[in-house]
Each structure stands twice: as structure tokens, then as C-alpha cells.
Amino acid sequence: MIFYFTSTGNSLYAAKHFDEELYSIPQEMKKESRNYKAEKIGIVCPLFEFDLPSLVKDFILNSQFETDYFYIVMTYGMHHGGCAARNADFFDKAGRHVDYFNTVKMLDNALPVFDIEEQKKLDPEKKVDEHLAMIKADLEEKKHYIQPAAKEEIDFYEGYKANAIDYSASVNKPRYKVSDKCIGCGICTRVCPMGCISIAEGRPVYDYTRCFGCMSCIHACPQKAIGYAALKEKNPDARYRHPQIELAEIIRSNKQI
Numbered sequence: 001m002i003f004y005f006t007s008t009g010n011s012l013y014a015a016k017h018f019d020e021e022l023y024s025i026p027q028e029m030k031k032e033s034r035n036y037k038a039e040k041i042g043i044v045c046p047l048f049e050f051d052l053p054s055l056v057k058d059f060i061l062n063s064q065f066e067t068d069y070f071y072i073v074m075t076y077g078m079h080h081g082g083c084a085a086r087n088a089d090f091f092d093k094a095g096r097h098v099d100y101f102n103t104v105k106m107l108d109n110a111l112p113v114f115d116i117e118e119q120k121k122l123d124p125e126k127k128v129d130e131h132l133a134m135i136k137a138d139l140e141e142k143k144h145y146i147q148p149a150a151k152e153e154i155d156f157y158e159g160y161k162a163n164a165i166d167y168s169a170s171v172n173k174p175r176y177k178v179s180d181k182c183i184g185c186g187i188c189t190r191v192c193p194m195g196c197i198s199i200a201e202g203r204p205v206y207d208y209t210r211c212f213g214c215m216s217c218i219h220a221c222p223q224k225a226i227g228y229a230a231l232k233e234k235n236p237d238a239r240y241r242h243p244q245i246e247l248a249e250i251i252r253s254n255k256q257i
């Protein structure tokens with residue numbers, strides 16, 4: 001069993017490589033109780049600010065897993081900041097033994113930090129499919145491995161923390177703005193994993209109390225009408241979905257309403 005979360009398709013693309021049954025975390029979170037039993041159980045999700053997304057942590061903390069082999073694979077864009085090693089405490093407190101924790105570098109979809117068009121040029125050197133094949137082989141032999149935090153990654157993480165983009169400053173405040181290009185199609189409401197968005201008078205209305213900033217609404221908007229309100233984007237005209245993942249798959253994975 002693999003439980004996955006994806007905002008723009010990278011993690012779903014990765015999860016599909018591991019030949020396991022796939023379950024979407026936003027869909028599983030609708031269930032009142034979550035008890036899972038399988039020989040191997042995995043989590044595949046993006047890295048947000050050098051960490052597991054809050055939705056994924058909630059899922060891990062509030063589900064029961066009965067398995068001989070629990071693994072995590074995170075997709076990230078540029079720096080994982082030693083996420084695997086740094087989360088040892090979280091998993092100890094959650095009472096969840098992790099057998100394998102690895103990361104795979106893919107396109108970085110963080111709009112305030114990167115221009116997606118520039119990111120696309122870096123794709124070939126990331127050798128995504130080769131890395132996924134290596135991880136797949138590890139999982140097949142139930143390898144035990146927790147990715148260590150290299151000094152360079154720790155330094156990067158510490159440096160980021162000192163000058164961090166303050167995403168939390170926009171929690172409960174208008175994080176996004178919607179331009180006149182909006183045609184009220186409602187795709188944003190269907191890709192949001194938290195059901196934060198509704199359409200009123202032909203325009204999206206956000207409930208920011210639950211939004212954790214995954215950017216799926218911004219990237220999926222066919223009109224490029226949604227953008228950051230408080231933060232400046234590197235390229236407001238560049239949006240992303242993994243080229244081998246359909247919009248319908250993101251909707252099926254995330255839709256709440």
C-alpha cells in the first residue's frame with residue numbers, strides 16, 4: 001500500500017513507479033477511522049519547507065498502520081535540508097518506526113522561490129527515473145535506510161531558517177489573489193486537498209483557516225488567474241503540472257467538494 005499526496009503530480013508520478021496499490025491521503029482523511037494492514041506500507045509526498053506537509057503528518061499521527069516495513073519517499077526540488085534525519089523525533093513521538101526514508105529530486109514548484117521555466121531546464125540533470133528505479137529496487141528488497149543529513153543540507157536549512165520566506169504570515173489571511181482572468185470554472189475548488197475553496201458569484205472564495213499553502217490551486221488554474229497576494233512570484237506566468245500526470249488525476253486525488 002502506498003499513501004500519497006500530490007499538488008502538481010510529481011509525487012503521484014513517483015508513487016506510480018513502485019508497483020503498489022495507491023491511496024490518496026486527502027481521500028483517506030475523509031474516513032472516520034484509518035486502520036491499515038499490509039506487508040509494506042509507504043508514504044509518498046512532496047517536501048514543503050524542508051518538512052513533511054502538515055496534512056501528511058496529520059495522516060500519520062491519526063492512522064494505525066500494521067506492517068513489517070514502513071517507508072517514506074519524498075519528492076523535492078532543490079534542497080531537502082536533511083528532512084529524513086531531522087524527523088526522527090517526530091516519528092519517535094508518533095510511535096511509528098520508519099524502516100526506509102529517502103528523497104528524490106524533481107522539478108521545484110515553489111512559485112515564490114523559482115521560475116518554473118528555469119526549473120524545467122534543470123530536469124534532465126536530476127535523472128528522476130534513474131533515482132526512482134534505485135529506490136524501487138531498495139523497496140523491493142526491504143532495505144533499511146534513513147537518508148543522513150549531509151552538512152551541506154544542514155547548512156542550507158539553517159541558512160533558510162534565518163532568512164525564511166514567512167509563509168505562516170499569510171495563514172488565515174488572504175494568501176492568494178484572483179485576477180480578472182478568472183472565468184469561474186471551479187477547477188481550483190476541485191484540486192484543493194482541504195476543500196478550502198468555493199465559488200461564489202463566479203469567483204473562488206478561500207477559507208484560509210485550513211489552507212496549508214500547497215499551491216495546487218495556483219498551478220491548476222487554466223487561466224493563470226490565481227497568484228500570490230503577499231509574496232512576489234519569480235514568474236507569475238509560469239505554472240506546472242507533471243507532464244505525465246493528468247489534471248483529472250490531481251482532481252481524483254484531492255477533491256473534497
Ligand SMILES: Cc1cc2nc3c(=O)[nH]c(=O)nc-3n(C[C@H](O)[C@H](O)[C@H](O)COP(=O)(O)O)c2cc1C
Nearest residue numbers: 006007008009010011046047049050077078079109
Ligand atoms: C509550499 C511549498 C514548499 C516547498 N518547499 C520546498 C523545500 O523546502 N525544498 C525543496 O527542495 N522543494 C520544496 N518545494 C518543492 C516541492 O517539494 C517539489 O516541487 C515537489 O516535487 C512537488 O511535488 P508534487 O507535485 O507531488 O506536489 C516546495 C513546494 C511548495 C509548494
